[in-house]
Amino acid sequence: MNTKDKVIVITGASSGIGAETVRVLAKQHAKLVIGARRIQRLNALRAEFPDEQIIVQQVDVTKLNEVQALIDVALSKFNRIDVLYNNAGIMPVNALVDADPEEWRKILEVNVMGVLNGISAVLPTMIKQQSGHILATDSVAGHVVVPKYAVYNGSKFAVRAIMEGLRQEQQKNHIRTTIVSPGAVHTELYNSIPNEKERQAEIETENTIGIAPIHIAEAVAFAINQPDNIDVNEMIIRPIQQS
Numbered sequence: 001m002n003t004k005d006k007v008i009v010i011t012g013a014s015s016g017i018g019a020e021t022v023r024v025l026a027k028q029h030a031k032l033v034i035g036a037r038r039i040q041r042l043n044a045l046r047a048e049f050p051d052e053q054i055i056v057q058q059v060d061v062t063k064l065n066e067v068q069a070l071i072d073v074a075l076s077k078f079n080r081i082d083v084l085y086n087n088a089g090i091m092p093v094n095a096l097v098d099a100d101p102e103e104w105r106k107i108l109e110v111n112v113m114g115v116l117n118g119i120s121a122v123l124p125t126m127i128k129q130q131s132g133h134i135l136a137t138d139s140v141a142g143h144v145v146v147p148k149y150a151v152y153n154g155s156k157f158a159v160r161a162i163m164e165g166l167r168q169e170q171q172k173n174h175i176r177t178t179i180v181s182p183g184a185v186h187t188e189l190y191n192s193i194p195n196e197k198e199r200q201a202e203i204e205t206e207n208t209i210g211i212a213p214i215h216i217a218e219a220v221a222f223a224i225n226q227p228d229n230i231d232v233n234e235m236i237i238r239p240i241q242q243s
């Protein structure tokens, strides 16, 4: 089954990598159920495509009941779910000594619990179907630790571990898993860095070397488009200048 026939649920679809992935998959005629907190952004994205192809649902991925509602909407409309792409994430990075512990909690809740909530909500359906594909946006930050990124690094290392555990546990049920690890991508992610000086420095680097989100979206579509017996376990996609 190629993308054309697939029911695909995407979180963090209101901007950046998620929104661009929606566009790429919608052009390949997938049936999409897209979620994020900014419902106006989701509605604007849906309006780019024909009615009925994209269903929009407001979701905060830190709340399991809202993630379950997103999955249930997809199921009630299409009777199955072929793909869940856990993409939502935040990156308010700061040195450990300067950080507000509340920011640490938020990073872990969105980046780690958000992915776990998605897995928890969709897994019973995919096991029943004996097929499915779960992807998560990880990061080069899930491979390499750098100063000021410790908690974000921790969240993305955790996502890689969770996704690899999921792969090992669920291959027997024909459920594929893909870890998507971008380097610097030109999106709104950097706007949430609390320290003004750090934010400007990161935005400058990202403006200089950051790649367009379409390149990540096309890699996601590549993994989804593989035959059912091919599992693209991980993809690292970074600007050539990034160390």
Ligand code: NDP
Residues within 6 Å of the ligand: 011, 012, 013, 014, 015, 016, 017, 018, 035, 036, 037, 038, 039, 041, 059, 060, 061, 062, 087, 088, 089, 090, 091, 110, 137, 138, 139, 140, 181, 182, 183, 184, 185, 186, 187, 188, 189, 190
């Ligand atoms: P954006 O800020 O453009 O997108 C982040 C998305 O996550 C938005 O759609 C946002 O929607 C959503 N989101 C944030 N918090 C929540 C929440 N609590 N519930 C639901 N949705 C939420 O940045 P990117 O596109 O860059 O980020 C997408 C993913 O890519 C993230 O996981 C990020 O860590 C990862 N990444 C990005 C890189 C980059 O350089 N840009 C590099 C490596 C990884 P809303 O605010 O409407 O809820």
